[in-house]
Amino acid sequence: MNPRLPASVEGPHSSRDAEAVVDRSQLRKVTLSSLLGTTIEYYDFLLYSTMAALVLGDLFFPASNSAVSTIAAFGTLAAGYVARPIGGLIFGHFGDKLGRKSMLVITMVMMGIASFAIGVLPTYEQIGVLAPILLVTMRVVQGVAVGGEWGGAALMVAEHADPRRRGFWTGLMQLGSPVGFLLSTLAVMIATLLPEESFNSWGWRLPFLASALLLVIGLYIRMSVVESPVFEDAAEKAKEAAAAKPPVLQLLRTPRPLILACAVGIGPFALTALITSHIISYTKTIGYDTSTVMRVLVVMSMVSIIAIPGFSTLSDRIGRRAVSLTGAAAAVLYAFPLYALINSGDTTLLVIGLLLGQVIQSAMYAPLAPLLSELFGTGVRYTGVSLGYQLSSLIGAGFTPLIAASLLATSDGSSLPLSLLLAITAGITIVAAWVASETSGKDLTTAEHVG
Template identity: 85%
Template structure:
């Protein structure tokens, strides 16, 4: 594949690159990985909890309408607001993370997410305060988006920059378990809340999972404060005392946009698939006759598949390369897009379960290589910005508007699932194109690696 010449995005002093041993001892690596795992788990618990509640109750409570489909679309619109804010969070926290360090930014993102989620839990509804309720809900969702926008990139880099070059996929794969574990916890919290009578759940029961996130925040902050800063960042900071006089990281990236574009494009497929088989699947399957309790039970099993598959595929990328794993997963997604909804539309709970578990495995194959791949695409002085902005912009394009677009297309097509299959196949093709175009990055030394 094409190897672009060095530019200002790359690290200029590769001769003094930090050897693998500077990644820290194994105990510190385990501690950093645990911290990043818990941090991303808490962040995604809060962020994904909103997605589930948007499908279940937010439409009626904050966007009342005589047409339930309109209420659902409006609720998914607020879901999109959080995804719109994620690239902004990646840009802001990426900038300061590249200037001041990874650890301090991760503390701030965790506090922001915890406060926003707790506030959603005590927020009055439309019936109580009128139009101010949806305005405040959207505002808090934007805060959540900004927080999670800065979280994933920083957490990924803390692990990637502490680990050795040969096993980076394995360790970052463990960090990426925060997303499925967060989803598992949020789904479990919703399931417990839905055991209440419908009237109690819609009145106050839905609030409990949001309020409970305050306890997770305390635990997460305690662990996160105990880890040390990335040694790769500290080494780069020592070499470049005049870093604050350089152009902002985003401007350096825009001078060589290719890696940023590829970092975004390669994530669109897995994010779109996640949106379809988690957030949107609740409203779609209940609309065609499945019981919501059945769907929630299946959604409880799906993250378990990811918990096994993500570190497995990520570790595999250490051996066969990031591109090979990503390309294979995306190709299978294209082939599976139409059989998936045929099985879902069958009305069989058994086929629904099997179809979604297979889909979750395919999604994991596309998603697993992202953390090591994106970390290896950028030089240290712009890595936080590049990884965060690329990943979060992919989440915006792939997942931010997908549930709302899918719900709208279902209305326009009289409930046909064909548009859903087309969305899934089309976004997976974007990932194929990006992974095919990208250079292989596996095994790069992060202290000296430049842009992809």
């Protein structure tokens, strides 16, 4: 028995012969394609989060109270998250029926077009109420696209990879999130070097317009990869079962894996929303310089680039549950010290607090791609992974900045409710990871659910 794997992994599907059938060249290309795809998607999607805290509230939701404008802008941020499960449902359905690759091409094009459109939208001052309506519409399109992207990208890698190293390869794919955030943060930092008047009038548009270049590069790579071999092997059975119920209805008949997939992701998404999206507006209210906070966010992204593949690879060795549980328990314990460090007013303590928070978030987030991929059978995997991931992002991150801003407005700026919010969401992840079965190394050709 291989001492590096849980006992449940051993068997005919995890033998050393498995690695021989893996096309390493194609696997590397698929991983690069998925990495670039998720990078582009998250660059575009997270760029809005940053701009919402800096400028979009005043430009598209003007009000005499700046706090009201910020809450309105974060409300639009939430609208994008609401659309993500819808995208997961739509693209998951067709991805399970028609294949993964074609859906991923469509999601990338949708995201690129929507982001470019935000970059050319007139503001409220120019066209009135139509401006926020168009902004919300583009944000919803972004959400639908992201909803279909992550699940398909994760499956393309997971279904190509050797079961014993699935965590390692999907960990590389998941770097798209921090790399996309890093690129979006750098783009905003460069734009904010402009004089404030120039940034507020036209400079904020430049990072959105730059997404067009990323789209061209991403499409070039994505068009060159082959379809998932696991899906192709199941294609004939899928044709025979063409009259079967839609994947989402099959999932709802046995909902336990979907519920667990959703619950396990709530903690990491809530934490990332608090220490990335919301932290910009929060630190402004307690006296930190925005440019300083932006530089810290760049360093946090670099920490994630190391931590995510590290924790994901560790999940190949000790199991997905162990890594998730450890990260979530650390988040509960750290919820109050985190804001004590931030509230200190000391930049060094702020950096330490946010970097430790990012390491903990990465420990919770890293096992998600392999874990969710292993929870579902092939015929419903795209739908299950996409819905589980996007519902957890909606609950954990979509409303968190809005809730956090509202809590601060009603608690005289006290950070105590924010710490409680973090502890509760991390506690949900603990329960889900504890209840779930260990899935590491599962044979993805099975048609059965686990969990």
